[in-house]
Amino acid sequence: MGFDKKEMIEQLKFEIQMIEKGGYDPSVREPSQNPEIFRDSITCLNVGLEEKEHPCSSCSLSEFAPPEVRNSRGDICHKIPLNEKGDTVESLKAEEDPQKLQATVLIWLKRTVKKLEEEVAVKE
Numbered sequence: 001m002g003f004d005k006k007e008m009i010e011q012l013k014f015e016i017q018m019i020e021k022g023g024y025d026p027s028v029r030e031p032s033q034n035p036e037i038f039r040d041s042i043t044c045l046n047v048g049l050e051e052k053e054h055p056c057s058s059c060s061l062s063e064f065a066p067p068e069v070r071n072s073r074g075d076i077c078h079k080i081p082l083n084e085k086g087d088t089v090e091s092l093k094a095e096e097d098p099q100k101l102q103a104t105v106l107i108w109l110k111r112t113v114k115k116l117e118e119e120v121a122v123k124e
Helices: 005-020 060-064 089-094 098-123
Strands: none
Touching: 005 060, 005 098, 089 098
């Protein structure tokens, strides 16, 4: 991985907090707008921008996507395989079950943080 693992761990831990604290739940003021997992987070290089100014390949989450999708259109982070079945944010969004989507992403985040922390510990 070409990105700093300690920084990556911190970003993933932030995403865990976002989910656990309801940061991706619909807004009370605008319930019809559902925040996009990863895309509407401050960890996204293009957060708040209507048009992407930074390539998704510059984001640390791109490291978890299969090589064949890293240069594809759309949000690369939504193409990361989250489990053994190959579910992705993209495929789970299509099921229209936000709780399942968030639960699956949360499990992936925690598993990935643990793995990265173990890798960092071995190097120290």
